[in-house]
Amino acid sequence: MDLSLDQVTALAPDANAAAAAKKLAQPAVWKNLGRSAQALWGECQGSALYQVRVDLADLASKCSCPSRKLPCKHSLALLYLAAGQRDRVPEADPPGWLTEWLARRAETAAKKQKKAAAAPAAPDPAAQARRAERRLERVAEGLDALDLWMSDLVRNGLGAVETQGSDLWERQAARLVDAQVPAVASRVRRMAEIPRSSPDWPQRLLLELGRLALLTHAFRRLDTLEPELGEEVRQLLGWTVSREELAARGERVPDEWLVLGQWVDEDGRLRVQRNWLRGTATGRDALVLQFAPGTGPFPETLVPGTRITADLAFWPSTYPLRALVAERRGGASPWTRPLPGHAGVGDFLAAVANALARQPWVEHFPCVLRDVTPAVAADGTWHVVDRAGESLPLKGAEHWRLLALSGGAPLDLAGEWDGDRLLPLGAVVLEQYEVLWGARP
């Protein structure tokens, strides 16, 4: 499979690793470079001679160097070489240390499969029921207190909030964490950024408080809601479905999934990778979130602009979006066709309205628009304009690569819509996918 340079760079934990890897991507420092249908390998001369292996099925790598960054610069360098100079990494018989590694990986994967398939040990049902009841009580108390607090704010007028600083929000958030609804606590914390952020901030704050009130209202009527909506509300409050449970019992959708785009949120010491996927047969959308501490690797290697054959397991919802990769088969292949998406902005916004009708608290939507042209409006804001002349504003200050790719002609764009702005992630021009987010300017 031919990865582009940008796609290999997207695998790097940070820009320094990518730069260091490029310096090593020269045959002069490598010995015994080779490839097979399954893997790439080679020995790299660093402070010692390191053995480097890459499994082509999922781009996992292993190197004998002591670096804690994964993938390490040697593995990345091997990928750059394979991507940029195929002939320097010739087909060859794999050495023993490579076949051993592949064998061990297969063993570990088989063991994991067995463990997932096996029924989890049934915990003591009585204790479970007691814990669940206690939790429900605490949540109900916590949300009652929250409602009183919100009503107070509305009674006294939100203007008064301006002088109170972030303490006001922090204290309430802390109480909500104690009440075991951490997701609600996060919502309250985020509201701290609204005061003073624009001239109409009090109105915006009321709208956000209102959305939260809808959630507590829904909680009180949990039993009357349809099961998926009820599940959704529970998750929005902070009840989680574990990944194991999900892989075993969540809705499974097998398909060839196109990775539309990806961006990484650096949230302190934790990196969150947001991947938007679209099923080419089912037309389903999925958001696969992955987490990595510091400079560590993400569990699955997902490359924007490629297609993978996989089973995704969806979290239960009336508008299922969040999913994880339950099983993956084969490697990834590049996508060289137009993007499957909406013909115009109007169609897309109608789809958004339908989604909100099913689940009113959705924050982010996958957006794929066909035949749109990037443009700078008279007021300096960036937009993409469809054939009917309707446009959506873009997130971010400048989009020169996108403009250069278009040259004033329409292209297909994939991105993430947050209700206000579209974050461009990738574009298809002349049957070639170009990564937009995180690529060099």
Add this chain to the structure above:
Amino acid sequence: MSFLDVAVLGTARQQGETPVTGTPLDPLVDALALPERERNVLLRAGSLAVYRRAGSRPRTDVERPAAAPPDRLPVPPPAAVRLLADLIAGGEKDLLREALERLARASWRLPPVLLPAALSLLDKRLRGAAAPVLDERGRWLARFRPEWAWALHTAAGEPGVEDERVWLEGAFPERVAALARVRGLDAPHAREWLDLVWAQEAAERRADLLVTLEAGLSGDDEVFLERVLDDRSQLVRAAAAALLAKLPGSGLGRRMVQRADGLLSYSAATGAWARVKSRIRVAPAGVLAVTPPKAIDKSWERDGISAKPPKGLGERAHWLAGVLSLIPPAHWVKRLGAAPADLVAAAWAGDWGFPVTLGWSRAAALHRAAPWAGALWDGWRGATLKGMQASVQREMLLALLPVMARQDAEARALALIDDAAAAAPVGLREVLELLPAPWSEDAARAYLDALAERDTLSDTVTVAALGLPPTCFARALELPQDAPAEGGASRRKHIQTFTAIVELRRRLHEEIPA
């Protein structure tokens, strides 16, 4: 008052009915029959939030830009694109320049995704190399940012209205660029433009503008330049004099020869023994008698020689050097009847060695007198000087190297590899940087031999990697990566830098044929 404005005041201060949104949401919220007023407001606000999100309407007033005209050149194959992307993102400027030049010769254009980075290049030479490969899409894109305006006038053609506008109204650096461009297309036209504005330009600007006339210099320019010699600024007069000195048969040239011919005379050594001594370099081949001028008149100053000497040089020495610095050195071979090496040796043997060779060296650089450059260089190398004279010595060594014929320059540079200390006051790296690239195979091989054996060449690896001829790439890449006993990690790093650059160049030559 609108529904959301209740947020600011608060319901406590609200009289009368609960405010409503005036949308289909109102009956739905009313049907909940909530007892508490605040809760009513909150749920109404929450529903309104979802309502608005679901009902957002797009703008219809944003205009699409006019499409770029179709490009004329094809894009390079994917491997070349990957290489270009790497080079443009970071790395040696010289490598990028080489890549862009090859791209132009191959008649390929830059792929669209690399255009923003190319347009954002700041280096003048890189911009010059990028201009031919921007094609229509690149020039179209350049219109969107003032920082990219440099790319707008890169299409070939006649001097146009745009050039004239920039010349008359632009910022100074752009004016110089416009004038230089027009000088390249129609030399007399450019001189006429300069003549028209001459009186209004400030003195420092005039000297910079005169430099553009060096390209396409011809006898037609003499009348204008002679007039410039009447300028009040010595800087400007000196610049004009340098240009006039390059015109064969110019009035200034004749005046200089008239002044200088009486100052130097040479008598070859007589006798077989003297000739032997000179051949084995124990003594110079003859005697150079030097009589520096005792005084100068206004006509000397008009011709660019300042009356007041710079610090560290006496009046007579300064005037001597000044008059010699404009005369083509070939004149002395004819007039004094001796070869450059003999004349230089004789000069250093006498009392006025410094000013005479200074004058000859400046003249050699001005007139690109390759046969003299080697001899003058060797003379400077051999001299022991201090203070101001030592800095002039360094300046001359660096100025004379690019004037030499290739073999002479390479021979002297390679001699420094063996004895870096003897290169002082110039460094080996500086000298290597001045060699014309690509180096000859012999020079390259000699360097590679030295690099394999020594550790003292670490600061020269980048310039060497950029200067190697393509036929030596394979050999350079075979350099052992393992470090010899001394040197260790730092040596390995330098060898890696070296082979990384050579490898990039190898790929460049493979992917972009030219």
